[in-house]
Amino acid sequence: MAYFFEEPSHTFDEYLLIPGYTGPDCIPANVSLKTPVVRYNKKKGETCPLTMNIPFTSAVMQSVSDDKLAVALAKEGGISFIYGSQTIENQAAMVARVKAYKAGFVTSDTNIRPEQTLVELVSLIEQTGHSTVAVTENGEANGKLLGIITERDYRINHCAEGAKVSEYMTALKDLVKAEDGITLEEANEIIWKNKINQLPIVDKNGNLMYLVFRKDAASHTEHPLELLDAEKRYIVGAGINTRDYMERVPALLKAGVDVMTLDSSEGFTEWQKRALQDIHAKWPEAKVGAGNVVDADGFRFLAEAGADFIKIGIGGGSICITREQKGIGRGQATATIEVAKARDEYYKETGIYIPICSDGGIVHDHHVTLALAMGADFVMLGRYFARFDESPTNKLIVNGSYVKEYWGEGSNRARNWQRYDLGGKKGMAFEEGVDSYVPYAGSLHDNLNTTISKIIHTMCNCGVLTIPELQQNAKITLLSPASIREGSAHDVIVKNSIKAN
Numbered sequence: 001m002a003y004f005f006e007e008p009s010h011t012f013d014e015y016l017l018i019p020g021y022t023g024p025d026c027i028p029a030n031v032s033l034k035t036p037v038v039r040y041n042k043k044k045g046e047t048c049p050l051t052m053n054i055p056f057t058s059a060v061m062q063s064v065s066d067d068k069l070a071v072a073l074a075k076e077g078g079i080s081f082i083y084g085s086q087t088i089e090n091q092a093a094m095v096a097r098v099k100a101y102k103a104g105f106v107t108s109d110t111n112i113r114p115e116q117t118l119v120e121l122v123s124l125i126e127q128t129g130h131s132t133v134a135v136t137e138n139g140e141a142n143g144k145l146l147g148i149i150t151e152r153d154y155r156i157n158h159c160a161e162g163a164k165v166s167e168y169m170t171a172l173k174d175l176v177k178a179e180d181g182i183t184l185e186e187a188n189e190i191i192w193k194n195k196i197n198q199l200p201i202v203d204k205n206g207n208l209m210y211l212v213f214r215k216d217a218a219s220h221t222e223h224p225l226e227l228l229d230a231e232k233r234y235i236v237g238a239g240i241n242t243r244d245y246m247e248r249v250p251a252l253l254k255a256g257v258d259v260m261t262l263d264s265s266e267g268f269t270e271w272q273k274r275a276l277q278d279i280h281a282k283w284p285e286a287k288v289g290a291g292n293v294v295d296a297d298g299f300r301f302l303a304e305a306g307a308d309f310i311k312i313g314i315g316g317g318s319i320c321i322t323r324e325q326k327g328i329g330r331g332q333a334t335a336t337i338e339v340a341k342a343r344d345e346y347y348k349e350t351g352i353y354i355p356i357c358s359d360g361g362i363v364h365d366h367h368v369t370l371a372l373a374m375g376a377d378f379v380m381l382g383r384y385f386a387r388f389d390e391s392p393t394n395k396l397i398v399n400g401s402y403v404k405e406y407w408g409e410g411s412n413r414a415r416n417w418q419r420y421d422l423g424g425k426k427g428m429a430f431e432e433g434v435d436s437y438v439p440y441a442g443s444l445h446d447n448l449n450t451t452i453s454k455i456i457h458t459m460c461n462c463g464v465l466t467i468p469e470l471q472q473n474a475k476i477t478l479l480s481p482a483s484i485r486e487g488s489a490h491d492v493i494v495k496n497s498i499k500a501n
């Protein structure tokens, strides 16, 4: 006879946290959201080799995680997993772009040669919208630097016809410049001391490398939690599949990827086990997560196969129709609770701590706090990030409101059939995801800060200062349908309704 779980499966909306004692030191400024990403032997006193400063990762999806979003999220302290449903070359190039990105160091996109005319200069400025122009020998971004010209250097109506850039630019001999290798803080100092608006950075041969602008120089102060590797490059992840990993993994490692995850709708499979074992045998330094699973058996299987972290969630994603199409899945809260228990048992037995990630189905900000309290070390979000300026999709107006496009990896639009690979030659025959819009919400920085602020305040209400303390001490209650209704404004006529995220 089939096995029946005794309890129905629940989702985050059905739970609340009960406050604990809040001591005088339990204030938002003292809360740390630092969290482990990959397995480590905690009992032996090892430290986790990869941690995040906030428990947020972005989904392995075309409509969510490209290099632009990856930089924006790493600035805040989290990790993007760049989508794998693209060629190996393109994915590796995205990873390489994140690793090459230097906050505050801009590759100049508006460049001119000294013998060009001011009329040409004005038309160039109109095209790019940038009024600080690097003058280089060949007019290229990395050409030999000869000067800088800005709109303040000339008055076009007062200039002779055919006037040349060289006559009006600030020439190299009068420019304050710096050599490549300096830090943003050092560049900042030079900018302030010399009262200049931009600082060109050149290589040993005098070729232009970057411009640092006064307005960007404060980037680090604005992003105190930014997630950097030992060489001060942004940390980035990438999704892989169970088919071409022997070619994809080395390309991603070469590009500098820090962590990868097998991206699949269902990970309790021989294919994931083989991929984990093959990858770890060939590249022992590679960090590879696996999933998704929704119960203790799935967790144990992937833990023993060597997964560095394990993702939880089947059918809960906002664009997901897996449950309707195939009848598999489980309420996200119940799945997280059971997998967290299995993770704790595994740790007791082996001393090895395997971080777990609650993936999909986060609708409100407080769902993140609940997922953490239930034992998740971090969450993975698609819809949430798809709404921001930095996501790769189009911003449109639909029915008078700004929206962004958001589609599932299992939709006809993404056609990521490898994600649903169950072996054999036959391709995928039906969709497991939809193509949709999400309300446009503005910048990642502003939205994430609000979400984090809510999490931190809730943690103070619960009397805890860290995620492990929350996991240990949280008191969680299941709600009746009537108490769920009681939870939002009721029996009043709301004037300016505030929509909770």
Ligand code: IMP
Pocket (backbone or CB within 6 Å): 059, 060, 061, 265, 313, 315, 316, 317, 318, 319, 320, 321, 322, 359, 360, 361, 362, 380, 381, 382, 383, 384, 407, 408, 409, 410, 411, 432, 433, 434
């Ligand atoms: P969301 O944050 O609720 O939008 O869920 C995002 C998660 O949904 C991803 O991280 C994936 O695990 C999952 N997902 C992505 N595309 C699909 C799909 O087409 N069908 C089912 N699940 C998907």
